[in-house]
Amino acid sequence: MDSTELDRNAAAMVAPGKGILAADESTGTIKKRFDKIGVESSFESRRAYRELLFTAPDADKHISGVILYDETIRQQAADGRPFPALLTSRGILPGIKVDAGAKALAGFPGETVTEGLDGLRERLAEYHALGARFAKWRAVIDVGAAIPSATALEANAEALARYAALCQEASIVPIVEPEVLMDGDHTIERCEEVTDATLELVFDALFSHRVRLEGMVLKPNMVIAGKKCAKQAKPQQVTEATVRCLRRRVPGAVPGIAFLSGGQGEAEATLHLSLMNRLRDLPWQLSFSYGRALQQSTLDAWRGIPGNVAAAQRTFLRRAKLNGLARDGSYEAAMEQAAA
Numbered sequence: 001m002d003s004t005e006l007d008r009n010a011a012a013m014v015a016p017g018k019g020i021l022a023a024d025e026s027t028g029t030i031k032k033r034f035d036k037i038g039v040e041s042s043f044e045s046r047r048a049y050r051e052l053l054f055t056a057p058d059a060d061k062h063i064s065g066v067i068l069y070d071e072t073i074r075q076q077a078a079d080g081r082p083f084p085a086l087l088t089s090r091g092i093l094p095g096i097k098v099d100a101g102a103k104a105l106a107g108f109p110g111e112t113v114t115e116g117l118d119g120l121r122e123r124l125a126e127y128h129a130l131g132a133r134f135a136k137w138r139a140v141i142d143v144g145a146a147i148p149s150a151t152a153l154e155a156n157a158e159a160l161a162r163y164a165a166l167c168q169e170a171s172i173v174p175i176v177e178p179e180v181l182m183d184g185d186h187t188i189e190r191c192e193e194v195t196d197a198t199l200e201l202v203f204d205a206l207f208s209h210r211v212r213l214e215g216m217v218l219k220p221n222m223v224i225a226g227k228k229c230a231k232q233a234k235p236q237q238v239t240e241a242t243v244r245c246l247r248r249r250v251p252g253a254v255p256g257i258a259f260l261s262g263g264q265g266e267a268e269a270t271l272h273l274s275l276m277n278r279l280r281d282l283p284w285q286l287s288f289s290y291g292r293a294l295q296q297s298t299l300d301a302w303r304g305i306p307g308n309v310a311a312a313q314r315t316f317l318r319r320a321k322l323n324g325l326a327r328d329g330s331y332e333a334a335m336e337q338a339a340a
């Protein structure tokens, strides 16, 4: 493990003013996104859409890294450049999703454990040779009256830590992603309780597996009420609860926290990030690693039509720029209308 390179790449991923684009939708997930805009999902339509994102002019000013999917890391732009080389030439770090998805946890109805550790050492070596300098593994924690169980939290934390240690051995920065879902009708208080318990176990496991905190990035959910909860929390409340929870559980040696959007609207995810960054003396960089909150309006602007590519790239750039502003708290909700 080259800890200097790991630490340098981890710091670059959460550099001020920038954040990460999660474009690692599995073939099944991207089909769902394409279905909504009436685009058939094929090897070529997926390639064309990813090329639109990766070649968007000026996006490198606001995007530090892109998470790719196994198919995508092997694809090329129309001019023949492999996607990882194209991104690297723009100063954007290529990353790769390496988990094999959340699978039902035997004996625990309604709960999952993320799989993908078998053969991971060999896959990481191949991805590093293909240009990947960071990876992502997502654990999924569902919230219900009697879940999550301690067993599900422990199983997921253990898998995340084993993944992170293997990544660092391969000189790849692990993004450690324990996602407490915002599906359901739970309150923000319940989300805070579950996020707190999740992060406690995740960091316990990272310590026991000797993961170097300076060479990783945490990708958590924000602390937020469930989508179906009658009482939705105000942005200020989300800000306070999220930062309180992170301060209690995330050591200052971690260089950065890059939030997932998890089903929040684009403007909502940007506003929450901006409000958090207005708080001063935070020990870590607070950044973004958004999938849907960076791509929704871009997909709508594109709709699979080649003539829409330039307009869709401008839409993507605008979203990336607004999130870049949120990195130091200078995004205002009024900018949505002004720039629309």
Ligand code: 13P
Pocket: 022, 138, 177, 260, 261, 262, 263, 289, 290, 291, 292, 293
């Ligand atoms: P969302 O921002 O759409 O939640 O996606 C981020 C991600 O990478 C989930 O694993």
